[in-house]
Amino acid sequence: MIAVEVTLLTGRYVATAHHDRREHEWPPHPARLFSALVATWAAADVPDVDERRALEWLEGQAAPAITASRSEDTAVRRPVSHFVPVNDASVVSGAQYRRRVERLSDFLDGYYQELESTGGEVAQAIERLRDKIDKERDVASMVGPVGTTNPSAAAALLPEGRGKQERQFPSVTPDCPHVTFSWETAPSSGVAAALDVLLGRVTRLGHSSSLVSCRLLRSAPEPTMRPGNGTTILRCAQRGQLAALEQMHAAHEGIRPRALPFVGVRYAYVDTDEGIASAAVRPDIAGELVVFELPGDKRHLPLTRTVELTEALRGAVFHHADDPLPEGLSGHLPDGRPSRDPHIAFLALPNVGHIHADGRLMGMAVILPDGLDEAATRAALRAIGLWERAEPNGQCRLTLPGGAVVDLQRKQPPFEFKSLEPRAWSRPSHDWVSATPIALPKNPGRLTQGSPAARAKAWAAAEDQVRQSCVHVDLPEPASVAISLDPLMTGARPAAAFPAFVQGSRRGDEVRRRLVHAALRFDAEVEGPVVLGSGRFLGLGLMRPLPARPTTSETRDGLGQVEH
Numbered sequence: 001m002i003a004v005e006v007t008l009l010t011g012r013y014v015a016t017a018h019h020d021r022r023e024h025e026w027p028p029h030p031a032r033l034f035s036a037l038v039a040t041w042a043a044a045d046v047p048d049v050d051e052r053r054a055l056e057w058l059e060g061q062a063a064p065a066i067t068a069s070r071s072e073d074t075a076v077r078r079p080v081s082h083f084v085p086v087n088d089a090s091v092v093s094g095a096q097y098r099r100r101v102e103r104l105s106d107f108l109d110g111y112y113q114e115l116e117s118t119g120g121e122v123a124q125a126i127e128r129l130r131d132k133i134d135k136e137r138d139v140a141s142m143v144g145p146v147g148t149t150n151p152s153a154a155a156a157l158l159p160e161g162r163g164k165q166e167r168q169f170p171s172v173t174p175d176c177p178h179v180t181f182s183w184e185t186a187p188s189s190g191v192a193a194a195l196d197v198l199l200g201r202v203t204r205l206g207h208s209s210s211l212v213s214c215r216l217l218r219s220a221p222e223p224t225m226r227p228g229n230g231t232t233i234l235r236c237a238q239r240g241q242l243a244a245l246e247q248m249h250a251a252h253e254g255i256r257p258r259a260l261p262f263v264g265v266r267y268a269y270v271d272t273d274e275g276i277a278s279a280a281v282r283p284d285i286a287g288e289l290v291v292f293e294l295p296g297d298k299r300h301l302p303l304t305r306t307v308e309l310t311e312a313l314r315g316a317v318f319h320h321a322d323d324p325l326p327e328g329l330s331g332h333l334p335d336g337r338p339s340r341d342p343h344i345a346f347l348a349l350p351n352v353g354h355i356h357a358d359g360r361l362m363g364m365a366v367i368l369p370d371g372l373d374e375a376a377t378r379a380a381l382r383a384i385g386l387w388e389r390a391e392p393n394g395q396c397r398l399t400l401p402g403g404a405v406v407d408l409q410r411k412q413p414p415f416e417f418k419s420l421e422p423r424a425w426s427r428p429s430h431d432w433v434s435a436t437p438i439a440l441p442k443n444p445g446r447l448t449q450g451s452p453a454a455r456a457k458a459w460a461a462a463e464d465q466v467r468q469s470c471v472h473v474d475l476p477e478p479a480s481v482a483i484s485l486d487p488l489m490t491g492a493r494p495a496a497a498f499p500a501f502v503q504g505s506r507r508g509d510e511v512r513r514r515l516v517h518a519a520l521r522f523d524a525e526v527e528g529p530v531v532l533g534s535g536r537f538l539g540l541g542l543m544r545p546l547p548a549r550p551t552t553s554e555t556r557d558g559l560g561q562v563e564h
């Protein structure tokens with residue numbers, strides 16, 4: 001094994017996402033580290049032959065495992081627009097550059113989507129997209145010959161005539177300033193020595209303000225991300241990367257527009273705490289979240305519109321999926337009966353559970369359960385990718401009843417808003433409270449009318465149905481259940497404020513489900529996401545984990561004060 005440790009000297013990492021200059025990158029992509037090594041090597045007066053051999057060895061290795069602060073342990077700085085003087089207005093016209101960037105972005109999106117749909121296998125469609133990407137990266141054709149600049153462009157080179165270009169500098173501040181990349185294969189002593197010397201000269205990773213120090217390690221900490229399955233795509237180096245960078249540098253000469261060559265690799269987060277991983281119980285719906293952020297002008301939508309938006313999200317994904325829909329996508333058998341196996345679910349993610357929570361919807365998500373078969377996973381990811389390609393700027397357009405339009409943006413961690421952070425909905429806990437009400441499978445009776453004895457019987461039946469809803473998703477029966485028609489969490493809304501949730505039965509009859517809020521306590525820790533009841537595949541019954549309860553001594557000493 002060999003590992004490279006990168007220390008962020010300023011405590012923050014400044015780098016833009018390759019497909020969106022307004023978005024940050026985290027963790028640092030392996031291809032970016034490789035490019036930093038190549039740039040450091042090439043900056044020497046006489047590039048070292050042994051260091052070149054070390055770089056060629058490194059590019060031939062499989063994608064590394066990564067140890068870095070998880071997305072919930074990072075602070076994201078919201079990017080602010082800065083207007084920077086253009087150094088040379090005559091190199092590339094703004095319109096020409098924008099057209100080239102838009103085409104390159106479209107091809108990169110298509111490349112990612114094909115990669116996701118094939119599970120990382122290089123198919124003919126991926127090869128064709130790679131050729132198109134290389135063609136768009138040929139920046140030499142964009143620059144006019146020397147001496148042909150018109151007078152107005154020449155005047156724009158002078159300080160008083162220079163225009164300014166909008167720039168953003170998004171950054172991430174992790175809890176831990178160290179990032180480690182580890183490979184299973186150990187190099188020869190000569191390669192290791194050359195790499196160690198080269199790493200000692202690397203001064204930055206990403207933007208010039210993102211200062212780093214690097215060193216070689218003989219062992220590595222437990223990784224937080226591994227290549228393989230997952231929905232996070234990181235750019236990695238591949239065999240021939242050094243030669244490709246040299247060829248590109250000969251074309252752009254370090255001053256013209258350029259793009260980083262790479263191969264996309266799917267990564268998944270792993271649990272580094274084996275104790276928690278083995279002790280926590282997970283429902284059958286638990287899995288990875290594909291997260292979408294609502295635009296700023298739509299974050300006024302209340303969580304009472306959950307089902308309206310999740311139905312639209314489901315419809316959009318199904319519309320772009322290939323027929324026939326796999327069972328894991330549709331949730332139904334070929335004969336129309338409901339599937340008994342895990343299938344994807346759709347969530348609306350509200351701002352709840354803290355002192356300033358107001359119940360607005362901040363985003364949406366698609367759950368890909370851990371037990372989902374590979375064909376259904378690929379079908380879902382491909383449908384989402386085609387949906388993104390169908391709209392401008394990679395946005396995912398939802399059309400709501402009445403014709404209203406909401407443009408979602410698919411996000412990768414870390415997230416600016418904690419409500420979008422998967423860990424906010426999945427971290428292990430004994431105590432869970434509903435953010436959206438649970439749709440009970442059966443009518444418990446009248447909860448607010450009738451004699452005291454009749455109401456007590458109905459409330460007891462409702463509690464029992466909540467218990468059975470837990471068992472139905474492979475959770476243990478909770479040790480205690482408290483139900484209410486009023487919200488039990490800051491930001492949540494009363495059950496009566498939600499529209500009637502109506503489902504069709506096998507006979508074609510319509511069944512109106514009773515909605516209740518619930519607070520649950522389990523004897524064992526439960527890891528989410530936890531979604532309960534008959535409306536769980538459309539975001540009803542979404543539960544939020546509560547922090548651990550303070551002990552008696554902590555309460556007496558004033559410790560353990562938490563915001564629910």
